[in-house]
Amino acid sequence: MSSVHPVPAEWAANAKINAERYESMYAAAANDPDAFWRKEAMRLDWMTPFTKIKNTSFHEADFGIKWFEDGALNVAANCIDRHLAERGDAVAILWEGDSPGEDRRITYRELHEEVCRLANALKANGVRKGDRVTIYLPMIPEAAFSMLACARVGAIHSVVFGGFSPDSLSGRIQDCDSTLVITADEGLRGGKKVPLKANVDEALAQCSSVSRVLVVRRTGGDILMKDGRDVWYHEAVAKASAECPAEAMSAEDPLFILYTSGSTGKPKGVLHTSGGYLVWASMTHEYVFDYRPGDIFWCAADVGWVTGHTYVVYGALANGATTLMYEGVPNHPDFSRFWQIVDKYEVDIFYGAPTAIRALMREGEEWVKKTSRKSLRLLGSVGEPINPEAWEWYYRVVGDERCPIVDTYWQTETGACMMTPLPGAHALKPGAASKPMFGVKPVIVDAEGKVLEGPTDGNLCITDSWPGQMRTVWGDHERFFQTYFTTYPGKYFTGDGCRRDEDGYYWITGRVDDVINVSGHRMGTAEVESALVAHAKVAEAAVVGYPHDIKGQGIYAYVTLNANETESAEVRAELVKWVRQEIGPIATPDVIHFAPGLPKTRSGKIMRRILRKIAEGDTSNLGDISTLADPSVVESLVTSRSVPA
Numbered sequence: 001m002s003s004v005h006p007v008p009a010e011w012a013a014n015a016k017i018n019a020e021r022y023e024s025m026y027a028a029a030a031n032d033p034d035a036f037w038r039k040e041a042m043r044l045d046w047m048t049p050f051t052k053i054k055n056t057s058f059h060e061a062d063f064g065i066k067w068f069e070d071g072a073l074n075v076a077a078n079c080i081d082r083h084l085a086e087r088g089d090a091v092a093i094l095w096e097g098d099s100p101g102e103d104r105r106i107t108y109r110e111l112h113e114e115v116c117r118l119a120n121a122l123k124a125n126g127v128r129k130g131d132r133v134t135i136y137l138p139m140i141p142e143a144a145f146s147m148l149a150c151a152r153v154g155a156i157h158s159v160v161f162g163g164f165s166p167d168s169l170s171g172r173i174q175d176c177d178s179t180l181v182i183t184a185d186e187g188l189r190g191g192k193k194v195p196l197k198a199n200v201d202e203a204l205a206q207c208s209s210v211s212r213v214l215v216v217r218r219t220g221g222d223i224l225m226k227d228g229r230d231v232w233y234h235e236a237v238a239k240a241s242a243e244c245p246a247e248a249m250s251a252e253d254p255l256f257i258l259y260t261s262g263s264t265g266k267p268k269g270v271l272h273t274s275g276g277y278l279v280w281a282s283m284t285h286e287y288v289f290d291y292r293p294g295d296i297f298w299c300a301a302d303v304g305w306v307t308g309h310t311y312v313v314y315g316a317l318a319n320g321a322t323t324l325m326y327e328g329v330p331n332h333p334d335f336s337r338f339w340q341i342v343d344k345y346e347v348d349i350f351y352g353a354p355t356a357i358r359a360l361m362r363e364g365e366e367w368v369k370k371t372s373r374k375s376l377r378l379l380g381s382v383g384e385p386i387n388p389e390a391w392e393w394y395y396r397v398v399g400d401e402r403c404p405i406v407d408t409y410w411q412t413e414t415g416a417c418m419m420t421p422l423p424g425a426h427a428l429k430p431g432a433a434s435k436p437m438f439g440v441k442p443v444i445v446d447a448e449g450k451v452l453e454g455p456t457d458g459n460l461c462i463t464d465s466w467p468g469q470m471r472t473v474w475g476d477h478e479r480f481f482q483t484y485f486t487t488y489p490g491k492y493f494t495g496d497g498c499r500r501d502e503d504g505y506y507w508i509t510g511r512v513d514d515v516i517n518v519s520g521h522r523m524g525t526a527e528v529e530s531a532l533v534a535h536a537k538v539a540e541a542a543v544v545g546y547p548h549d550i551k552g553q554g555i556y557a558y559v560t561l562n563a564n565e566t567e568s569a570e571v572r573a574e575l576v577k578w579v580r581q582e583i584g585p586i587a588t589p590d591v592i593h594f595a596p597g598l599p600k601t602r603s604g605k606i607m608r609r610i611l612r613k614i615a616e617g618d619t620s621n622l623g624d625i626s627t628l629a630d631p632s633v634v635e636s637l638v639t640s641r642s643v644p645a
């Protein structure tokens with residue numbers, strides 16, 4: 001058991017939320033949500049004030065989720081325009097390029113101009129309120145401009161991470177029928193070029209809905225511009241006016257779609273709306289990070305993930321913060337890069353992922369210790385459970401035992417933080433997501449759905465709605481209801497396992513469904529399996545997660561080849577390459593285990609429990625295998641297991 005770190009006296013005295021305030025606000029949100037959220041929603045500027053506040057039900061008979069439904073606002077105006085009078089010359093976005101020496105500072109006034117111009121360019125290219133725009137960009141300021149320009153005209157953006165393959169991109173464009181794509185010639189990550197425009201060209205071969213592609217010139221690399229379809233971003237914005245009125249949007253009008261992996265089928269288009277999402281993003285950004293005007297806030301996530309949406313862009317800018325956007329990776333040009341950036345900009349708050357911390361930890365303390373980091377006040381972690389060793393290293397080496405760590409648990413579906421310690425209110429327990437945010441009512445249930453009390457272990461559900469909750473799966477409302485509200489009727493099921501300790505602290509124990517978390521990125525095992533079986537040599541595949549030192553979980557694939565194929569190192573390499581092409585590099589299998597047969601029940605169900613145990617190397621107790629059609633399969637898998645060091 002590792003140590004507990006009490007709230008430092010100066011944090012208890014000065015933080016926005018101390019222990020007492022946490023308790024009273026938590027109770028207020030639970031007991032009178034309308035009063036609590038009426039007040040919190042006033043942090044935003046509304047074009048039409050709302051009179052209704054919470055109108056939600058998780059029950060089948062009257063299922064529905066609406067917040068502030070008769071109010072109207074514009075998200076981009078809230079993130080930009082209302083700061084102009086007082087903070088027009090303050091820096092909104094600090095951009096640090098992939099290699100040292102390249103940077104940009106964009107003030108709120110400049111952000112306003114950039115976004116208005118692009119918004120007008122979108123309109124000139126046919127984009128109307130409610131249309132979908134796919135954004136496939138590297139971490140450059142134009143990514144934020146694009147999101148905000150969509151919000152300004154009322155278009156719905158769908159950001160696709162630049163690491164996804166043309167196939168994944170085209171699936172995401174087709175699912176929501178985007179009419180316009182914003183991309184760049186090439187991306188740059190760790191000195192390597194990513195052929196974004198070429199990927200778009202390939203993806204669009206299968207997408208008939210797209211009539212325009214705006215192309216940002218990032219590297220100047222050689223690309224193809226298709227006549228009548230492709231337009232240079234810089235030319236389009238140069239022609240456009242710098243004034244663009246912000247569209248009045250109903251609080252429940254969609255803001256964005258973000259695709260995420262689930263346990264079944266293809267990725268789901270998680271839909272977030274305008275009012276509730278922004279209240280939730282802004283409130284959590286302020287309280288969780290104890291944000292103060294003037295702070296330099298660095299969320300190291302890519303805008304292709306929800307963390308980038310909520311904390312690089314919307315939450316931070318709604319609060320008038322200076323948000324740092326970094327194009328590159330933690331180890332380029334060397335392992336000091338993150339901390340050099342912290343020193344260069346005097347970053348106050350750093351928010352990163354456990355996988356990066358573990359990778360840097362492996363390289364030793366010197367890379368960190370040769371930098372100052374004295375500007376840092378608070379550290380954050382997100383994306384997966386952080387193991388106590390990595391937590392302690394982050395605390396001791398990066399934060400010099402001075403900076404509290406907020407371990408924020410949340411999901412694409414939840415819009416922003418659901419559980420976290422608050423730095424002025426809660427003693428820190430390394431590895432614990434700790435306490436629920438205001439308005440979040442967690443319960444732990446057993447397999448039958450019985451609510452468990454006191455210290456316990458089980459499945460994490462949320463019993464009532466919060467403003468930033470997703471509203472639907474794009475194009476499939478039934479799937480939304482089925483996925484999240486039927487396993488435990490009347491409750492939102494997170495898909496995560498969870499433990500509550502004797503102090504009422506929550507500990508996330510990882511996914512209990514067929515989702516694996518690779519370096520903080522969600523991957524459905526079904527997605528990797530269907531990519532594998534799409535290969536001509538593969539008869540059958542089963543994919544599970546296994547513990548990986550750096551990635552948290554690695555991808556372990558059991559593959560049965562067609563009868564006429566021979567298992568070889570070449571076929572293994574071919575399959576790995578194939579999956580990278582089909583889905584993207586983040587889905588690269590770590591292990592391909594050739595399996596002449598898979599353990600199945602007599603009714604033909606693959607026994608994943610057994611495959612997981614073998615992948616984990618925990619073969620001493622495989623449990624009951626007597627129900628298997630052919631128990632000898634297990635023995636052969638155990639003896640042929642080999643995991644690279």
Ligand code: 6R9
Nearest residue numbers: 382383384385407408409410411412508511
């Ligand atoms: C924000 C984000 C969601 C899944 C979630 C859980 C895991 C995220 C965590 C964490 C333990 C944390 N997760 N943060 N587990 N502690 N602090 O990551 O969204 O990409 O949708 O992933 O990630 O398993 O269910 P998303």
